[in-house]
Amino acid sequence: DAKTTQPTSMDCAEGRAANLPCNHSTISGNEYVYWYRQIHSQGPQYIIHGLKNNETNEMASLIITEDRKSSTLILPHATLRDTAVYYCIVRFLIGNQFYFGTGTSLTVIP
Amino acid sequence: GAVVSQHPSRVICKSGTSVKIECRSLDFQATTMFWYRQFPKKSLMLMATSNEGSKATYEQGVEKDKFLINHASLTLSTLTVTSAHPEDSSFYICSARVRRTRDYNEQFFGPGTRLTVL
Numbered sequence: 001d002a003k004t005t006q007p008t009s010m011d012c013a014e015g016r017a018a019n020l021p022c023n024h025s026t027i028s029g030n031e032y033v034y035w036y037r038q039i040h041s042q043g044p045q046y047i048i049h050g051l052k053n054n055e056t057n058e059m060a061s062l063i064i065t066e067d068r069k070s071s072t073l074i075l076p077h078a079t080l081r082d083t084a085v086y087y088c089i090v091r092f093l094i095g096n097q098f099y100f101g102t103g104t105s106l107t108v109i110p
Numbered sequence: 111g112a113v114v115s116q117h118p119s120r121v122i123c124k125s126g127t128s129v130k131i132e133c134r135s136l137d138f139q140a141t142t143m144f145w146y147r148q149f150p151k152k153s154l155m156l157m158a159t160s161n162e163g164s165k166a167t168y169e170q171g172v173e174k175d176k177f178l179i180n181h182a183s184l185t186l187s188t189l190t191v192t193s194a195h196p197e198d199s200s201f202y203i204c205s206a207r208v209r210r211t212r213d214y215n216e217q218f219f220g221p222g223t224r225l226t227v228l
Binding site: 036041042044045046097098099100101102 | 114116142144146153154155156159201203205207216217218219220221222224
């Protein structure tokens with residue numbers, strides 16, 4: 001069962017930061033927040049994951065609220081190639097399956 | 111990151127035939143692989159968990175006899191869609207799990223296989 005809620009779609013101007021929210025109000029203490037994205041007709045691509053601290057890598061930043069009930073994925077300078085469906089997933093670190101929710105379709109506009 | 115491949119990338123078949131899709135982990139061994147299907151403009155739906163050397167575990171509502179999964183080696187899992195019908199047309203995606211440490215594993219996804227049943 002998907003345990004996350006995301007907006008269906010968002011637009012972002014090229015070069016601006018894209019902020020993608022995710023609600024996971026039933027997250028348990030040992031569950032991590034993962035973000036993947038899927039460009040049209042391709043397999044999902046890993047972006048980032050975190051437990052409770054904010055995380056940053058070369059692709060994005062992940063901001064998790066103190067109560068861990070929501071998080072935001074930030075693409076600092078969106079490009080046209082960032083147009084994709086972004087999935088927020090909660091799972092144990094040593095967990096098995098990923099259950100995908102509906103995701104957010106991000107369109108980066110020139 | 112580790113690489114997962116799928117073959118074929120695209121297949122068109124006649125109704126009633128069986129189609130085999132391969133999922134390979136190219137540079138690592140995967141004791142566990144997963145199969146998903148995705149309909150147009152929909153999310154990925156987990157179909158089954160494939161464990162090397164044992165029977166696959168299917169999600170509720172997925173027909174075991176319809177979707178045969180074999181995980182005969184640590185680098186290869188196959189999904190066979192038996193007696194395919196047009197409603198089986200979908201995008202099939204596999205993923206492979208690699209255990210990094212005792213407490214952490216990662217999962218990598220293949221590029222997907224587009225199945226069209228005429």
